[in-house]
Structure formats: structure tokens, C-alpha cells
Amino acid sequence: MRSMSIRVPGTRGSRHAFFGVAPQKALSTSVAETVVEGKLEGGKGAQGAGVSKGGVDGRVRSFQEIPHTGKNGWVNLVKFWRQDYFGQLHKHMERTFNTLGPIYREHVGTHKSVNIMMPSDISELFRSEGLHPQRMTLQPWATHRETRQLSKGVFLKNGEEWRADRLLLNKEVMMSSAVKRFLPLLDEVASDFSRMLQARVEREGRGKKGKRSLTIDPSPDLFRFALEASCHVLYGERIGLFSSSPSLESQKFIWAVEQMLATTPPLLYLPHRLLLRIGAPQWTQHATAWDHIFSHAEARIQRVYQRMSSSQGRGAEAGAAGGQYTGVLSQLMEKGQLSLDLIKANITELMAGGVDTCVCVTAVPLQFTLFELGRNPEVQESVRQQVRTSWAEAGGDPQKALQGAPLLKGTIKEILRLYPVGITVQRMPIKDIVLQNYHIPAGTMVHACLYPLGRSTEVFENPQSFQPGRWSNSREEGQRAEGSGFRSLAFGFGARQCVGRRIAENEMQLLIMHVSSSKQEKEERKREEEEEDEEDGIREKGYDAIRMERDGKACVEL
Numbered sequence: 001m002r003s004m005s006i007r008v009p010g011t012r013g014s015r016h017a018f019f020g021v022a023p024q025k026a027l028s029t030s031v032a033e034t035v036v037e038g039k040l041e042g043g044k045g046a047q048g049a050g051v052s053k054g055g056v057d058g059r060v061r062s063f064q065e066i067p068h069t070g071k072n073g074w075v076n077l078v079k080f081w082r083q084d085y086f087g088q089l090h091k092h093m094e095r096t097f098n099t100l101g102p103i104y105r106e107h108v109g110t111h112k113s114v115n116i117m118m119p120s121d122i123s124e125l126f127r128s129e130g131l132h133p134q135r136m137t138l139q140p141w142a143t144h145r146e147t148r149q150l151s152k153g154v155f156l157k158n159g160e161e162w163r164a165d166r167l168l169l170n171k172e173v174m175m176s177s178a179v180k181r182f183l184p185l186l187d188e189v190a191s192d193f194s195r196m197l198q199a200r201v202e203r204e205g206r207g208k209k210g211k212r213s214l215t216i217d218p219s220p221d222l223f224r225f226a227l228e229a230s231c232h233v234l235y236g237e238r239i240g241l242f243s244s245s246p247s248l249e250s251q252k253f254i255w256a257v258e259q260m261l262a263t264t265p266p267l268l269y270l271p272h273r274l275l276l277r278i279g280a281p282q283w284t285q286h287a288t289a290w291d292h293i294f295s296h297a298e299a300r301i302q303r304v305y306q307r308m309s310s311s312q313g314r315g316a317e318a319g320a321a322g323g324q325y326t327g328v329l330s331q332l333m334e335k336g337q338l339s340l341d342l343i344k345a346n347i348t349e350l351m352a353g354g355v356d357t358c359v360c361v362t363a364v365p366l367q368f369t370l371f372e373l374g375r376n377p378e379v380q381e382s383v384r385q386q387v388r389t390s391w392a393e394a395g396g397d398p399q400k401a402l403q404g405a406p407l408l409k410g411t412i413k414e415i416l417r418l419y420p421v422g423i424t425v426q427r428m429p430i431k432d433i434v435l436q437n438y439h440i441p442a443g444t445m446v447h448a449c450l451y452p453l454g455r456s457t458e459v460f461e462n463p464q465s466f467q468p469g470r471w472s473n474s475r476e477e478g479q480r481a482e483g484s485g486f487r488s489l490a491f492g493f494g495a496r497q498c499v500g501r502r503i504a505e506n507e508m509q510l511l512i513m514h515v516s517s518s519k520q521e522k523e524e525r526k527r528e529e530e531e532e533d534e535e536d537g538i539r540e541k542g543y544d545a546i547r548m549e550r551d552g553k554a555c556v557e558l
């Protein structure tokens with residue numbers, strides 16, 4: 001039996017800091033100031049789960065009374081850097097909640113927020129988000145668009161402008177009709193990836209044929225998978241990242257995305273407009289990376305435009321040349337409801353600006369999935385059994401196969417509970433609300449902190465354990481009925497939730513499905529080949545199991 005060992009990193013550096021602000025170490029509790037009496041509009045049910053820290057005899061406490069982590073934002077920022085909290089933001093949030101209770105205020109550099117973690121508070125926050133929900137703006141990105149006079153996409157827009165673009169994008173990437181169209185493209189990439197891994201073990205693995213083993217760090221491969229899959233759906237083109245020598249253009253694009261992501265966190269907390277004015281290297285590197293990402297999108301748009309012109313010349317429909325779906329970009333261009341500038345802005349954001357979302361966020365949860373399946377062989381076996389049965393019954397239809405394997409969906413949900421990629425989901429309520437019996441004025445930036453939520457014993461039974469089945473059992477359903485359903489928020493919520501959610505979920509599920517079912521696929525082939533191979537004693541096998549090795553590596557056996 002061959003095996004491929006996969007080194008899986010710890011949680012450090014595995015999630016991005018863009019959705020959150022940093023708690024800091026020197027904690028202080030606030031001194032009571034004004035107590036706002038009486039009920040506030042929208043405050044119904046705000047006290048929910050968790051212990052109310054303030055409020056006596058139904059009185060609502062003032063905003064100033066919310067426990068906080070230090071009033072001076074610049075002092076906090078320095079402490080933050082000194083203690084290297086940027087890399088462990090989720091842990092610091094968890095510690096701060098443990099110390100200060102289920103709500104606290106934070107001021108770091110130029111950023112102020114209120115942080116919460118209980119589902120009942122989160123539900124109250126989302127009930128007050130209004131028709132045009134507003135998140136924390138990633139100012140360095142917005143400034144890049146403004147200084148280069150480029151249009152913004154949905155990620156950076158707000159208000160009616162955001163809503164108009166978003167409704168059009170939903171039709172192309174969120175609605176089930178759209179999922180049906182792009183699923184075969186994702187399936188093709190996932191299947192190629194699985195084959196590429198098998199070939200690699202064959203080629204580079206150690207040991208006897210039929211028992212090869214290979215140890216690799218899967219992150220670059222998973223990153224390439226995520227990028228290849230997203231490009232295929234968005235541009236309808238394969239960019240060839242699985243080949244042994246990816247094109248220079250693709251390599252430059254990957255470099256630019258990495259550079260843009262790496263230079264974002266420091267600029268978030270610093271006065272980046274000042275850095276821009278003085279031509280500081282942090283700003284120049286950030287803007288240059290974005291310029292490159294935009295020119296990559298421009299080149300793709302030109303190519304799709306040429307392809308469309310030539311296929312229209314031949315009388316074919318652009319978005320579905322010869323009945324075949326050719327990607328989101330073609331669809332948007334063909335429909336012509338968005339200007340070319342807006343298409344470019346939105347496609348660029350979907351591609352790279354879907355934040356460290358789009359391209360690499362699916363790679364990180366996939367890595368953790370391999371890790372958890374590796375150290376939970378029983379769970380792995382249940383997932384595998386379900387996938388195999390479903391795959392066999394689906395007759396090659398990937399959508400049917402996914403629908404028949406709810407444990408696969410539960411696996412991804414469970415991974416994102418334990419290892420959320422975005423640290424927080426933020427909203428600015430459009431009216432005053434009451435959270436944990438504190439008054440929160442309209443327009444306050446409130447962060448729902450996903451890591452402490454996912455690991456809370458008040459919210460999840462045995463939260464440290466990996467149980468994909470918890471999302472389908474009746475007890476969890478019962479909890480939802482009681483109104484505490486705001487527990488799975490990795491993709492955000494409501495009208496402003498992640499627009500790439502369907503792409504990401506299906507991309508991840510298909511990859512795990514192909515890795516798990518390749519044994520079953522190959523078994524069919526094996527049966528045919530066995531007779532021939534018997535003479536040579538060669539026996540082919542697919543992936544057999546993902547297991548943990550003694551040194552903490554996840555290992556895919558073939």
C-alpha cells in the first residue's frame with residue numbers, strides 16, 4: 001500500500017486578520033459612566049444567552065460601561081505589535097472574552113470596535129443590519145481604487161450601488177441554477193488534482209510499487225488547486241497550474257496576490273493616506289501588487305472578449321459556446337447589465353479581492369480537513385462510506401453525488417467552525433440596539449468573533465472535538481428551533497454574506513470527494529485491469545485512508 005504524508009501546519013498564520021481588530025494584553029475594566037434608562041428601540045431579546053454583565057432592574061447600561069482593553073489606540077497598537085498579536089488574533093480574542101465576559105470594546109490604532117460572540121447577540125446584530133448591510137471597509141484597498149481611479153466591486157462598495165451589483169452577481173454565482181452550470185468545471189479541476197497527486201506518489205514515492213509513500217507539504221498544491229478552480233469558473237479557462245511548469249503569467253499573479261495579502265494588515269491600522277503621501281515602501285508595495293492583479297484581470301477580459309467576438313462571428317452564444325458553459329465573466333459580458341469597468345472591478349475582487357478569501361481561503365480549510373480526517377479515522381471512514389455510496393448512485397453527476405453525502409457538507413462546516421478563515425464578521429447596525437444589556441448606538445462597528453464562538457462550551461457540546469455529524473443531528477436542529485441558530489457564520493450572513501460561498505463550498509467538497517472516492521473509482525478500473533495485472537503481480541489501488549503519522553503528519557495512503 002502506498003502512502004502520501006502531508007505536513008499540516010498548526011493554526012498560526014492560517015487565518016487572515018482582515019476582518020478583525022486586535023485585542024491587547026493589558027486589560028482594564030471600564031468605570032461606570034452614564035446609565036441609559038428604559039428600553040431602546042430594537043433591544044428586544046438582546047440579553048439572550050450568556051450572563052448579562054450590567055443592568056439592574058431592567059436598566060440598560062451605557063456604551064461607555066462596556067468592558068474594554070485599553071482606551072489609547074496608539075498605545076494599544078504598539079503593545080499589539082510588541083506582543084505579535086497580529087498572528088494570534090483569534091487566541092487573543094478568546095482570552096479577552098474569558099477575562100472580560102461576552103462583550104468588550106477595543107481600540108487599536110485607527111480602529112474601534114465592539115466585540116461579541118454569543119449567538120443571541122449576533123442574531124440581534126444581524127436583525128439590525130438594514131437593506132444595505134455595512135462591514136468594516138478595507139481602507140487600503142479602497143484607497144488603491146480611488147488613487148488609480150478604478151471602479152470598486154461589491155467587496156468595497158456600500159449602499160444602493162452595492163446592492164445593484166450584488167443582485168446581478170448573485171444570479172451568476174449564488175443561485176442554484178448558476179451552481180448547476182459551474183459545478184462541472186469545478187469537478188473537472190478536482191478530478192485532475194486527485195489524479196495529479198496519484199501520479200506524483202507514483203513518480204516520487206518511496207517503497208515498492210503498490211505500497212508507495214510520499215510526504216509533502218500540501219499548501220502550495222492546495223493553493224494552486226484553489227486558484228485553478230476559481231479561474232476555471234470565473235474565466236472559463238484552465239490556467240495550467242497543475243503542470244510542472246506553470247506559465248510566467250500565472251506565477252506573477254500568485255506572487256502579486258501574496259504580496260497584496262502580506263502588505264494589507266499593517267496598512268489597516270496605520271494612517272495609510274499619510275504613507276501614500278510620503279511614498280512609504282509599505283504603501284508602494286501594496287499598490288504595485290494590486291496594479292498587477294488588475295492588469296491580470298484586464299488581460300483575461302481581453303481574451304474572453306476576443307473569444308466572444310469570434311464565437312459570435314460563428315453564431316454561437318458567448319456564455320455557453322456550443323452549449324458549454326464558459327464562465328462567469330463571459331456571462332456578465334454577454335448580458336451587458338454591468339459596464340465593462342464594473343465587470344473588471346467585480347471579477348478582480350472575486351478572483352483575488354474576494355479577499356484572501358477567494359484564492360487561498362479554500363486552500364487553508366482543505367488543509368485542515370485533511371488534518372482532522374487524518375487524526376479521526378472513524379469519522380473519515382463514515383465520510384468515505386457515504387461518499388462512495390452517493391457517488392455510485394449519482395451515476396457520474398457531481399451535483400447528485402454531493403447532495404447524497406451530507407456528511408461532506410458537515411465536514412466543511414465543522415472545519416470552518418474550528419478553523420474559521422475570516423476571524424470576524426462585522427456589521428454597523430442601522431439603529432440603536434442592546435447587547436448583553438449595554439446600549440450600542442447605531443453606526444458602531446460590531447465584530448462577531450468566530451473563533452471564540454466556535455470553541456465555546458456554552459454554544460457547542462464538546463467543542464474541541466471534530467464531529468461533522470453534529471450539524472445534522474436532531475439535537476442541533478432543536479437548538480436552532482429555539483432561536484440560537486447563529487452558530488455557523490464562516491461565510492457571514494444574509495444579503496451581504498460571501499458571494500463566493502457556493503463556489504468555495506462546492507470546490508472544497510468536490511476535492512474531498514475525489515480524494516475519498518478515487519479508491520472506489522479506481523476499483524472499477526482495477527477490476528478490469530486485475531486480470532491483466534495478475535500475471536505481473538501488480539495491483540492498483542486508489543486512496544485508501546488519510547491517517548495521522550506518529551510525528552503529527554496527516555498521511556494519505558494510496
Ligand code: HEM
Binds near residue numbers: 230350361
Ligand atoms: C472558505 C472559503 C471562504 C470563506 C470562509 C469566505 C468568507 C467570507 C466572509 C466571512 C465574507 C463577509 C460576509 C459578510 O459580511 O457577511 C466574505 C465576503 C466576500 N467573499 Fe468570501 N469566503 C470564502 C471564499 C470566497 C471565494 C471563493 C470568493 C470568490 C470567488 C469570495 C468572494 C467574496 C466577496 C467578493 C465578498 C464580498 C461580498 C459582499 O460584500 O457583497 N469568497 N467572504
